Amino acid sequence: MATSDFFHPSAAFLMMAVILPFLPGNRRWKWLLLLPPIAAIYAVFTNQPGDHLSLGWLGQTLKLGHVDALSTVFAQVFAVMSLAGLIYSLHVNDKGQHVAALLYVAGGFGCVLAGDYLSLFAFWELMSLGSTFLVMLNRTRESVLASFRYFLYHTLGGLILLAGILLRYRLANSFDFGPIPADGAQLADWLILTGFCVNAAVVPLHAWLPDAYPRGTVTGSVFMCAFTTKTAVYVLARAFAGWEILAAAGTVMAVYGVIYASMENNARRILSYHIVSQVGYMVAGIGVGTAMTINGASAHAYAHILYKGLLFMGAGAVLFSTGTAKLDELGGLAARLPWVMVLYMVAALSISGMPLFNGFVSKTMTIAGAAEAHRTWVALGLELAAVGTFISVGLKLPYFAFWGGKPTDYQRALKPIPANMYCGMAILAVLCVAQGLCPEILYRYLPRPEAVSEFQPWTVWNVLQAVMLLGFSGLAFYFMRGVIAPHKALNLDFDLFYRLIGRSVLFFVCRPLAFFDGLWTNVWNTVGLRLLKAFGLGTSVFDKKAIDGVVDGSAKSVSFIGHLGALVQNGRLQEYLGLTVILALLIMAFFWYGL
Amino acid sequence: MSSSNENKGFLGSFLAAQLTPGRIKLWRGIFFAVLALAALLNLVIKNHHPHFGYDKYPLFWPVFGLAAGLILVLVVKKIIQPLIKKPEDYYGDI
Numbered sequence: 001m002a003t004s005d006f007f008h009p010s011a012a013f014l015m016m017a018v019i020l021p022f023l024p025g026n027r028r029w030k031w032l033l034l035l036p037p038i039a040a041i042y043a044v045f046t047n048q049p050g051d052h053l054s055l056g057w058l059g060q061t062l063k064l065g066h067v068d069a070l071s072t073v074f075a076q077v078f079a080v081m082s083l084a085g086l087i088y089s090l091h092v093n094d095k096g097q098h099v100a101a102l103l104y105v106a107g108g109f110g111c112v113l114a115g116d117y118l119s120l121f122a123f124w125e126l127m128s129l130g131s132t133f134l135v136m137l138n139r140t141r142e143s144v145l146a147s148f149r150y151f152l153y154h155t156l157g158g159l160i161l162l163a164g165i166l167l168r169y170r171l172a173n174s175f176d177f178g179p180i181p182a183d184g185a186q187l188a189d190w191l192i193l194t195g196f197c198v199n200a201a202v203v204p205l206h207a208w209l210p211d212a213y214p215r216g217t218v219t220g221s222v223f224m225c226a227f228t229t230k231t232a233v234y235v236l237a238r239a240f241a242g243w244e245i246l247a248a249a250g251t252v253m254a255v256y257g258v259i260y261a262s263m264e265n266n267a268r269r270i271l272s273y274h275i276v277s278q279v280g281y282m283v284a285g286i287g288v289g290t291a292m293t294i295n296g297a298s299a300h301a302y303a304h305i306l307y308k309g310l311l312f313m314g315a316g317a318v319l320f321s322t323g324t325a326k327l328d329e330l331g332g333l334a335a336r337l338p339w340v341m342v343l344y345m346v347a348a349l350s351i352s353g354m355p356l357f358n359g360f361v362s363k364t365m366t367i368a369g370a371a372e373a374h375r376t377w378v379a380l381g382l383e384l385a386a387v388g389t390f391i392s393v394g395l396k397l398p399y400f401a402f403w404g405g406k407p408t409d410y411q412r413a414l415k416p417i418p419a420n421m422y423c424g425m426a427i428l429a430v431l432c433v434a435q436g437l438c439p440e441i442l443y444r445y446l447p448r449p450e451a452v453s454e455f456q457p458w459t460v461w462n463v464l465q466a467v468m469l470l471g472f473s474g475l476a477f478y479f480m481r482g483v484i485a486p487h488k489a490l491n492l493d494f495d496l497f498y499r500l501i502g503r504s505v506l507f508f509v510c511r512p513l514a515f516f517d518g519l520w521t522n523v524w525n526t527v528g529l530r531l532l533k534a535f536g537l538g539t540s541v542f543d544k545k546a547i548d549g550v551v552d553g554s555a556k557s558v559s560f561i562g563h564l565g566a567l568v569q570n571g572r573l574q575e576y577l578g579l580t581v582i583l584a585l586l587i588m589a590f591f592w593y594g595l
Numbered sequence: 596m597s598s599s600n601e602n603k604g605f606l607g608s609f610l611a612a613q614l615t616p617g618r619i620k621l622w623r624g625i626f627f628a629v630l631a632l633a634a635l636l637n638l639v640i641k642n643h644h645p646h647f648g649y650d651k652y653p654l655f656w657p658v659f660g661l662a663a664g665l666i667l668v669l670v671v672k673k674i675i676q677p678l679i680k681k682p683e684d685y686y687g688d689i
Contacts, residue, residue, distance in 0.1 A: 469659065
């Protein structure tokens with residue numbers, strides 16, 4: 001089943017997730033966490049293009065290892081990010097969090113390397129489960145509630161995707177996962193697109209993201225910000241390149257995200273809304289669909305994973321150290337968390353597209369590509385979003401977190417930040433600067449090498465334009481710093497409608513069900529139980545007379561299994577979810593190694 | 596509890612020293628000087644591949660950055676947020 005020179009990165013993460021709970025508790029196991037990402041990095045640089053790991057299942061061929069230029073660039077950045085993320089979380093003692101992160105990352109690799117819709121769907125759902133636990137294991141009421149909303153929403157998105165996949169199978173008689181032409185698109189294609197758009201946080205399906213990510217664990221959100229939306233960007237780039245609707249949707253996302261990022265108070269929610277904006281650039285690039293914008297979207301996804309991971313690490317470090325991520329409660333920390341501030345600023349300048357940093361070489365490629373394809377409104381919308389990016393993430397967040405016009409805050413007790421967190425941040429910061437200074441490091445892996453030479457980032461004009469655009473939007477921030485000062489508030493978003501829909505489903509489905517359930521219980525109590533008792537009496541007589549002693553053992557084992565079943569069915573949904581993961585893994589392992 | 600003489604390292608001490616009014620004025624001066632220099636350079640270095648029409652004129656991008664920034668902040672904070680702002684625990688799930 002396996003070709004000898006191919007190694008699937010998910011295998012290392014899955015194996016680690018399975019053995020981690022059984023390792024003895026002296027914390028030396030934490031170093032083993034670095035093995036899967038190192039194996040993954042080795043794998044992405046050595047795996048050869050082609051279809052690997054094809055296995056038959058129920059008459060279908062599952063292609064688990066589809067390697068080409070597009071999947072390689074995403075797998076590569078996933079591998080790098082998983083290493084930085086696991087280093088950042090080495091101090092965490094909670095094995096559950098590590099297992100969730102490992103499963104989640106395994107799902108991400110699986111999606112990116114999937115060559116057919118069935119394996120894509122399986123890994124897609126694995127990601128959804130893993131990330132649910134990364135939110136839940138923050139272990140506050142707020143996080144647990146958010147994780148259930150997140151899981152419900154992604155299950156719904158997954159079902160829409162599954163419906164599309166099955167409908168498509170009826171039409172095309174194949175689960176092959178490849179480009180879908182925009183002309184003559186069927187309902188099945190639109191369903192698949194909708195399922196992908198849920199995970200890509202396309203407005204108005206995006207509100208799960210700023211709901212869940214700010215409530216994840218400090219380290220869990222670092223993983224989540226990198227994988228879910230970028231996996232969705234990858235599948236969109238593979239299947240839906242050139243769909244004009246995505247160009248419009250991406251531009252709306254880019255502007256919508258910065259509008260909310262400018263309003264919010266919680267640092268991690270600002271960054272979450274900003275993911276919507278940044279993924280908008282990629283979705284727009286995919287929608288325009290020229291070789292240059294596909295390159296731009298891929299380059300931007302690569303750069304984005306590095307600097308957004310670093311931004312979440314920086315905000316997470318502030319939260320870890322001070323106990324809050326709310327900007328109105330922070331300020332005056334620059335001198336006390338100086339390296340967090342510097343590392344955060346590397347990411348902030350990267351995301352803003354400042355020359356010397358990697359956003360400059362990726363963002364400008366997408367915008368120039370859109371402009372050259374004569375999508376003037378797309379390009380202009382993305383430039384507007386660039387201004388909002390610098391103001392919200394580049395200036396507002398660090399200004400109010402680290403300065404805020406306040407003197408150095410010596411009163412606040414700070415929890416020391418472990419060295420491994422700094423180490424994880426430093427790796428990403430070095431990569432952000434390296435790619436900015438030497439774009440070739442990034443460009444050589446782009447999926448359309450023939451179009452790379454069409455764009456030169458380091459020209460005098462491009463540098464001057466970026467400095468002028470960012471400098472003068474900085475001036476706007478300087479004038480407006482009093483107006484933009486954050487305050488505690490909840491800003492309504494589309495999740496208001498999700499909640500309304502959820503409540504009406506509860507009302508229209510659960511109420512009648514509860515009514516019939518009550519009715520049935522009455523009937524059962526009056527009729528069914530009596531019949532059962534009479535039957536029981538009969539069998540007990542039969543038992544005593546006929547088979548006593550013969551099958552006592554079987555009665556005991558039935559009672560034992562019943563007892564076990566009762567234990568498992570304890571009504572705690574999180575344990576059901578955990579059991580689902582274990583069961584799914586066992587089934588996957590069975591098919592992976594057993595066939 | 597920390598105090599002002601905790602060991603901040605060279606970077607922390609440097610940053611703490613930038614909060615005096617004189618230093619803030621200096622940094623502001625540097626910022627304005629960079630902006631002025633960039634705008635002056637734009638009179639010499641022109642955009643040879645304008646995409647939007649108006650961007651063929653010098654100083655388009657300074658004006659765009661400043662105007663877009665001012666309008667964005669004003670619209671977001673003065674118009675949009677007052678319309679959709681609710682108490683933090685509006686949904687009762689905190």
